[in-house]
Amino acid sequence: MPPVLELRGISKAFPGVLANDHIDLALEEGEIHALLGENGAGKTTLMNILYGLYTPDEGEIFIQGRKAEIHSPSDAIAQGIGMVHQHFMLVPVFTVTENVMLGVESTRWGIFLKREGAAQRVQEISEQYGLKVDPNAYVEDIPVGVQQRVEIIKILYREADILILDEPTAVLTPQEVKELFVIMHSLVQEGKSIIFITHKLKEVMAIADRITVLRDGRTVGTTKPEKTSLEELASMMVGREVILTVDKKPPQLGEVVLEVKDLKVRDDRGDLAVKGISFDVRAGEILGVAGVQGNGQTELVEALTGLRSVEEGGVHILGTDTTHATPRKILEEGVAHVPEDRQRDGLVLSYPLLDNLVLNTYYLPPFANGIAINDRAIIAAAKERVEAFDIRTPSIFITTTSLSGGNQQKTIVAREFSRPIRLLIAAQPTRGLDVGSIEYIHQRIMEKRDEGCAVLLVSPELDEVMTLSDRIAVMYEGKIVALLPAEEATREELGLLMAGAQRLPEKVVA
Amino acid sequence: MAVEREKERPEGAEKPTPRWRRFLQPLLVPFLAILTAFVISGLFIILSDMEVLSAYANLFQDPGQALQATWKSVSTAYGALFKGSIGNPSDLYRGLSALAETGDTTLLRKAAYPLSESLTNSVPYIFAGLAVALGFRCGLFNIGVEGQILIGGLASVWVGYNISGLPWFIHLPLALVVGALAGALWSAIAGYLKARTGAHEVINTIMMNYLAFRLSDLLLTDPRLMGRPTGTPMTPQILPTAYLPRLLGSPLRFHAGFFMALGAAALVYWFLWKTTLGFEIRTVGANPDAARYAGMSVAKNFVLAMGLSGALAGLAGANEVLGVTHFLGGGFSPGYGFDSIALALLGKSHPVGVVLAALLFGTLRAGASTMQIKGIPIDIIQILQAMIIMFIAAPALVRLIYRLKVEREVTEVVFTRGWGG
Numbered sequence: 019m020p021p022v023l024e025l026r027g028i029s030k031a032f033p034g035v036l037a038n039d040h041i042d043l044a045l046e047e048g049e050i051h052a053l054l055g056e057n058g059a060g061k062t063t064l065m066n067i068l069y070g071l072y073t074p075d076e077g078e079i080f081i082q083g084r085k086a087e088i089h090s091p092s093d094a095i096a097q098g099i100g101m102v103h104q105h106f107m108l109v110p111v112f113t114v115t116e117n118v119m120l121g122v123e124s125t126r127w128g129i130f131l132k133r134e135g136a137a138q139r140v141q142e143i144s145e146q147y148g149l150k151v152d153p154n155a156y157v158e159d160i161p162v163g164v165q166q167r168v169e170i171i172k173i174l175y176r177e178a179d180i181l182i183l184d185e186p187t188a189v190l191t192p193q194e195v196k197e198l199f200v201i202m203h204s205l206v207q208e209g210k211s212i213i214f215i216t217h218k219l220k221e222v223m224a225i226a227d228r229i230t231v232l233r234d235g236r237t238v239g240t241t242k243p244e245k246t247s248l249e250e251l252a253s254m255m256v257g258r259e260v261i262l263t264v265d266k267k268p269p270q271l272g273e274v275v276l277e278v279k280d281l282k283v284r285d286d287r288g289d290l291a292v293k294g295i296s297f298d299v300r301a302g303e304i305l306g307v308a309g310v311q312g313n314g315q316t317e318l319v320e321a322l323t324g325l326r327s328v329e330e331g332g333v334h335i336l337g338t339d340t341t342h343a344t345p346r347k348i349l350e351e352g353v354a355h356v357p358e359d360r361q362r363d364g365l366v367l368s369y370p371l372l373d374n375l376v377l378n379t380y381y382l383p384p385f386a387n388g389i390a391i392n393d394r395a396i397i398a399a400a401k402e403r404v405e406a407f408d409i410r411t412p413s414i415f416i417t418t419t420s421l422s423g424g425n426q427q428k429t430i431v432a433r434e435f436s437r438p439i440r441l442l443i444a445a446q447p448t449r450g451l452d453v454g455s456i457e458y459i460h461q462r463i464m465e466k467r468d469e470g471c472a473v474l475l476v477s478p479e480l481d482e483v484m485t486l487s488d489r490i491a492v493m494y495e496g497k498i499v500a501l502l503p504a505e506e507a508t509r510e511e512l513g514l515l516m517a518g519a520q521r522l523p524e525k526v527v528a
Numbered sequence: 529m530a531v532e533r534e535k536e537r538p539e540g541a542e543k544p545t546p547r548w549r550r551f552l553q554p555l556l557v558p559f560l561a562i563l564t565a566f567v568i569s570g571l572f573i574i575l576s577d578m579e580v581l582s583a584y585a586n587l588f589q590d591p592g593q594a595l596q597a598t599w600k601s602v603s604t605a606y607g608a609l610f611k612g613s614i615g616n617p618s619d620l621y622r623g624l625s626a627l628a629e630t631g632d633t634t635l636l637r638k639a640a641y642p643l644s645e646s647l648t649n650s651v652p653y654i655f656a657g658l659a660v661a662l663g664f665r666c667g668l669f670n671i672g673v674e675g676q677i678l679i680g681g682l683a684s685v686w687v688g689y690n691i692s693g694l695p696w697f698i699h700l701p702l703a704l705v706v707g708a709l710a711g712a713l714w715s716a717i718a719g720y721l722k723a724r725t726g727a728h729e730v731i732n733t734i735m736m737n738y739l740a741f742r743l744s745d746l747l748l749t750d751p752r753l754m755g756r757p758t759g760t761p762m763t764p765q766i767l768p769t770a771y772l773p774r775l776l777g778s779p780l781r782f783h784a785g786f787f788m789a790l791g792a793a794a795l796v797y798w799f800l801w802k803t804t805l806g807f808e809i810r811t812v813g814a815n816p817d818a819a820r821y822a823g824m825s826v827a828k829n830f831v832l833a834m835g836l837s838g839a840l841a842g843l844a845g846a847n848e849v850l851g852v853t854h855f856l857g858g859g860f861s862p863g864y865g866f867d868s869i870a871l872a873l874l875g876k877s878h879p880v881g882v883v884l885a886a887l888l889f890g891t892l893r894a895g896a897s898t899m900q901i902k903g904i905p906i907d908i909i910q911i912l913q914a915m916i917i918m919f920i921a922a923p924a925l926v927r928l929i930y931r932l933k934v935e936r937e938v939t940e941v942v943f944t945r946g947w948g949g
Contacts, residue, residue, distance in 0.1 A: 325820060346823030355821070363821040366814045377811070378822035381804045389803040 020083030022047045022211045023068075023099075023180050028077035030063055037063040039235040040077070045180065050202055050212045052226035054219070056255050056452030057423050060235040061215050065182050069101050070094040081180075100173025101182040104189075106165055110158035114151055114168050115140050118175050136175075143174045148204045163194035167201065174210075181205065182213045187221055188450075191310045192480055192513035199225050217255070217452060219248050219262075220481070233257055256454040264460045267468060269488045272301030273336075275441045275472035276322070281331035283314070283321040291317040293496035294331065299441070304463070304473040306487030306504070308480060310516050314496035315476045316358060319445045322474070323355045324348045325363075336440060349378055351441075354434035356427075358445035358476070364430045365418050372400035372414040375433050399436075407432035408458070424455030431462055442466055445476045460486060480512055494518050558874065560926050561919030562888070569912040570602045576905055577601040605904045612898025613891040615642040637780055642894060644780040648852060650890025652677070652861070654789035655844035656868035657875060657882040658796050659837045663729075664877040665800055666833030667813035672718060672733025673841045674865025675740030676711040680842025682744055683710030685849045685856040686754060688766025699769040704788075704846050711842020712835040714740065719834025723827035729834065737865075748858065762857030772851035783851035789886075792840065793879040799836075800879075809833050841865065862893075870917040889913070 023045040030038040038060045045051050055061045066072045068079065070088040079086045081097050088094050094101075108117050115137045124132045140153040149167045157165060166186060173181060183202075187195045202212055202225060216222060222229055223243045231238040231254040238254045252260040276299040285291035291314040299305045309315055320326035322333055324345035332341045335351045349355075357363035365374050376385050376396050384395040400414040409428045411421055418426060427447065434442070444463060448456040463486060467473050477483050483490055484504065491501045492515040500515050574580050583590075583597035616639065623636030656673050663670035670676075684707030691699065718732035747754040748761040756762055772783045800806035811819040812829040819826055844864060849856050871889055875881025896909035919926050926932070 323821075344823070344825075345820060349823050357821060362815070363817045366811055366818050368814050369811075373807070377818065380807050386804045389805055391802050391804055391807060393802070 019047070020080070021045055022082060023213075024080040024083075025064070025068070026078045026080070028064060028067060028074045028079075030067060030072060030074050036235050038067070038074070041232065041235070041237050043230055043237070043240075045211050045213060046228075047211055048206050048209055049227040050206055050214055050225055052214045052216060052222040052229045053232065054216060054222055054229055054251065054255060055232035056217060056454065057450060058452075059232040059255070061232055062184065063235075064232070065101065065184060065213070065215060068094065068099060069182065095173075095176050095178065098177065098179040099182065100176060100178030100180070102166065102169040102173065102184065102186060104185045106169055108157045108165055108168060111156065113154050113156055114160075114171070115153045117157055117168055118153075118172050120172075122176060139175060140171055143171050147174070147208060148201060161194075162189050163191070163197065166190070166194075166198065170201070170205075179209070180211050180213070182215070184215045185217075186214070187216065187218060189311070191516055192509065193517050195221070219251050219255075219453070222251065223248060231255055252453050255452070258454075260453055260457055262453075262457070264464050264485050266464065266486075269304075269467070270302045270470065272470055272472075274298045275301050275336055276474060277332075277334040278322070279332045279334075281318070281321060281333065282329040283317045283326055284329050285314075285317050290329070291496050292321065295493075295496075295498045296331075297491055297498060297501060299472040299474050301440070301470050301472050302467060303488040304467050304475055304486050306483035306490045307474065307476040307493055307498075308483045308490055308512055308516060309478060309493035311478045313493045315445070315478075315493055318493070319355075319358065319443055319474075319476055322348075322443055323353065346378075349437075352437075352439045354437065354439040354442045356430055356434060356442070356444040356447045358449070360423075360427055360430055360449075365426060367417070367419040369418055370415045371404070371409070371411055371418050371421065371429060372396055374418050374429050375400045375403050375414075375436075377433060379433075379437060403432040403436055407435075407462075424451050424458075427451055427455060427459060431459060435462065435466065439466075439471060442471050442473045443476075444473065446478065447475070448477075448479070448482060456482075480509060480516075484509070484512070492516055554876075556932070557923045557926050558920055560930055560932075561923075562916050564919050564926065564929060565912055565915030566606070568915050569908060570606075572911050573602050573605045573904065573908055574598055576908070604902055605899055605908065608899045608902040608904065609892070609895035609909075611895075612642050613646045613895035615639055633777070637777060640776070641780060642898070644776060644782040645894040646887070646891040647786050648781045648783065648890070649893045650886045651783075651785045651789050651847050651851065652844040652864045653868060653871060653886035653889045654793060654883055655840050655847060656864045657871040657886050658792055658879060659840035659844070660868050660872035661875065661877040661879065661882050662796060662800070662809075662840065663833060663837040664872060665813045666809045666829060667816065668719070668722070668830065668833055668837070669730050670715065670718075670733055670834065670837045670841075671730055671869065672715055672736045672740075672865075673837070673844075673868055674861060674863065675733070675737035676715045676838045676841035677845040677848075677861050677865050678740045678744050679714040679845070680707040680711035680838075681845030681849045681856050681860055682747060682754070682763075683707050683842070684846035685763050685766055688770035688850060689764045689855075692767055692769075694769060696769040696771075699767065700772065700850065703766070703770045703850055704843065707846025707849075708839040708842045711845065712839035715838025715841065716831055716835035719831040722834070723830040729830075744856075744860075745858075748856070754856075760857075763855050765855050766849065770850055771854065772847065774851075781852055783847075785847035785851040788843075788847065790883065792843065793883050796840070797879040805832070844868075867913070870913065874917060874920050888916075 021044040025041060025043040028038050028041045041060065041064055053061050063072065067074045068088065070090045070093050073089065079088060086097055088097060109120065115133055118140050119136045124135060126132050137153040140151070143149065144151045149171060151164060151167050151171060157168060186198060190198060206212060214226060226243055228240055228242055229251065230240045231251065233255060248262060249260070252262060278298065279296050280294045281292055281296070282290060282294050283292035297305065307315055317326060321328050324340070324343050324347065328341050332339065334340065335348070335353060338351060340348050340351060361367060366377065376399065379385060380391065385392055397414065404411060404414055407428050409425050409432060411425060418429065421429065442463070447459050447463065451459065463473060463475070475483065475486055484507065487504045489501065490504050490507050490512065491498045492512060494516065580597040580601045583594040587594045619639035623639035626632050626635040656677060659673050659676070660670055684703045687703040687706045694702070714736065715733070718729050718736055721727045721732050722729045748763065749755050751757045751759065754763045756764060772785045774781060774783045776782050800810060808819065808824045809829050809832065811822065811824060812826050816826050848860070867889060871885045872882060875885040892909055892913060896906050899908065900906045
């Protein structure tokens with residue numbers, strides 16, 4: 019029997035990059051085929067070709083053994099290919115059914131929607147695959163994990179047999195990931211075939227039937243989970259040996275650097291997002307803040323760094339009250355901030371790399387004498403930092419947009435770590451980065467801790483928090499629901515706490 | 529096969545572009561845009577010429593005549609444009625030979641009049657274009673340059689006629705500084721409103737324009753304020769001590785303001801790219817979130833950029849009164865402020881680009897009057913300007929017309945980020 023889907027020799031070039039270079043991929047019926055690769059390896063380009071968003075320069079696509087021409091997403095849908103994008107395409111104020119119908123509405127007399135039939139179909143699909151979705155719920159009221167199921171229902175409703183899931187776990191809690199995997203299993207049991215795009219190795223090992231690894235636009239190889247290991251996959255992705263664990267020495271605790279008391283912060287809509295939390299971070303330790311995104315972590319970090327005003331409570335850094343200090347004052351206290359959204363807050367993408375390397379120290383000597391900027395000093399420092407932090411770039415004058423995500427993040431780290439700092443606030447420091455860069459950033463953070471810097475690490479990635487932290491705080495709905503030593507924490511327990519479960523009282527550490 | 533594929537892969541390091549290409553590349557699209565604009569405006573010239581149209585009515589009987597009429601019409605128009613802005617080549621030649629033979633400059637000065645007019649016209653354009661460009665760099669859309677020019681001109685002219693007894697080396701700089709300050713204060717109001725309340729600067733500056741127009745009406749018509757006793761809506765003449773010196777002698781109006789404008793362009797370049805203040809302004813313009821993150825005050829920079837933009841606009845007005853008109857009357861600025869928005873876009877908000885674009889606009893304006901004398905509607909010039917801007921604003925269109933390959937542009941220019949700004 020031919021594969022359900024076969025890609026043969028797909029190539030696609032963009033100006034200056036060969037995004038896909040003769041890629042072959044075969045998807046068997048009823049399998050979960052993981053497409054693994056770092057950012058920029060060509061996964062997304064390949065899937066966009068398959069979904070008709072790009073036309074390949076070379077190569078052929080076969081569906082059920084027949085050559086297929088896919089020029090647009092509607093061609094793809096007609097061929098039974100459906101895609102769940104990383105960013106959902108849902109209308110929040112519509113119900114689940116309305117969202118599912120969108121684009122393929124059945125109507126009465128051409129203008130009146132026939133909701134009943136559609137709602138029933140949604141119900142059927144939902145039951146058949148164990149998706150558990152209320153057809154009449156409004157999308158804005160349902161959690162992200164359920165929204166994702168709506169996206170899956172959308173493509174099943176259009177009778178897709180081949181499902182492409184683009185980084186589907188990026189937005190989910192550990193529990194939701196488990197549920198998604200159950201759904202994926204029931205989908206393949208019903209005869210569907212799935213392409214699962216990701217750069218998370220553990221997930222691939224847990225769920226995939228076969229794994230194809232891409233690197234630099236080329237197929238490195240196809241393997242099976244039982245025949246490979248995390249280490250092997252990582253080195254296939256990166257092209258060299260990768261150390262997945264971080265060497266963690268026992269912490270050398272020093273003085274209290276960051277002290278937060280009863281902090282309350284409002285979000286953009288004016289609601290309390292941080293509802294009175296207290297903690298402190300000492301020199302030489304990493305306090306990890308775990309939690310599903312949107313539980314007040316963003317507001318917490320912004321308040322600590324002076325970017326958001328504090329409603330109530332106090333923040334002290336090395337004894338100085340910085341509750342209402344300006345961002346610059348806080349920077350000058352020796353606080354480094356690796357922002358959650360590096361492209362929005364951390365970098366000016368249109369600037370050449372060298373300007374971003376001095377983005378918050380440009381006014382200090384030697385980079386400036388009075389108001390005159392000293393280009394020579396900036397160039398010298400930039401060259402040094404590019405070297406020291408292994409930023410891969412052809413030149414320090416290149417625009418920052420053209421750097422990869424990993425190198426952009428290294429740019430921020432280089433800038434922040436080159437100042438004398440006492441406190442590092444790192445929000446999602448490895449978000450969207452590839453294995454190689456994650457390894458690098460983790461090692462750098464650990465080095466800072468060992469040098470005696472206090473580190474506040476905020477991340478929704480449990481693995482990251484657990485690998486790096488000395489203590490772990492779990493945030494849920496604006497509160498710290500648990501604060502425990504890292505060695506006591508288990509994945510399962512943290513996962514439950516992140517989802518709002520109460521901790522057993524005797525285990526709470528004040 | 530595998531070896532071949534290896535060859536096809538792009539090199540990590542791109543071939544370095546030769547120096548001349550790097551220099552000419554950014555000029556290519558504007559040049560083609562201007563060319564295209566001239567061609568299309570030519571069509572409008574033909575369409576607006578009744579003689580040509582009637583010749584076309586007999587196109588099939590006498591195609592020669594139709595073509596001849598077309599050529600005549602377009603060549604007259606563009607010939608007039610050229611003569612009015614650059615000069616008549618044979619006059620220039622005669623002037624030069626007279627200078628060489630007798631040392632008499634009268635003929636040459638006469639022949640150079642169009643060129644002098646072009647340069648003189650470009651002075652307010654340079655200042656106003658720099659004003660808009662500086663705003664753009666901070667992410668601000670200063671629509672109020674027209675009003676700021678007027679305010680600067682009013683302040684400057686007041687100093688020019690009202691304060692007497694000063695030597696020129698005090699009076700002239702004073703008049704200029706007061707003009708710049710007035711423009712700065714006027715536009716800083718809009719900056720302050722934006723920084724403080726988030727009120728959008730486009731709305732604010734448009735409204736401030738109306739205030740400036742009506743304020744000037746009031747001041748000019750009332751003899752007790754700045755009007756003349758006769759009741760004509762114009763101010764008294766400024767004192768000669770406040771004149772910006774005319775450098776080439778009568779009848780040429782070319783004045784020292786031209787070099788001031790070039791100096792201002794150099795200063796703006798230095799300020800934006802070589803000082804910490806400029807770095808902050810550009811950062812706020814490019815990414816206000818990152819600017820805040822880096823400890824810069826977005827509000828402060830809005831006010832500063834708006835103020836400096838207004839100062840440059842004020843200087844545009846001051847230069848016109850002190851260098852050209854020597855008084856201020858109704859219809860003082862023929863839309864320099866509004867043209868300068870397009871001009872700043874044309875110059876990609878870069879001081880050098882602004883100077884080049886201003887020279888183009890100044891030239892077109894000088895040529896326009898000669899075209900008008902030849903019976904060609906002045907609107908053609910406006911159409912021409914509009915076409916140039918349209919094509920500049922749509923580089924993809926120009927590339928399509930001329931089948932240019934898309935270069936991976938390194939766009940550093942940041943335009944304002946729409947209404948949310």
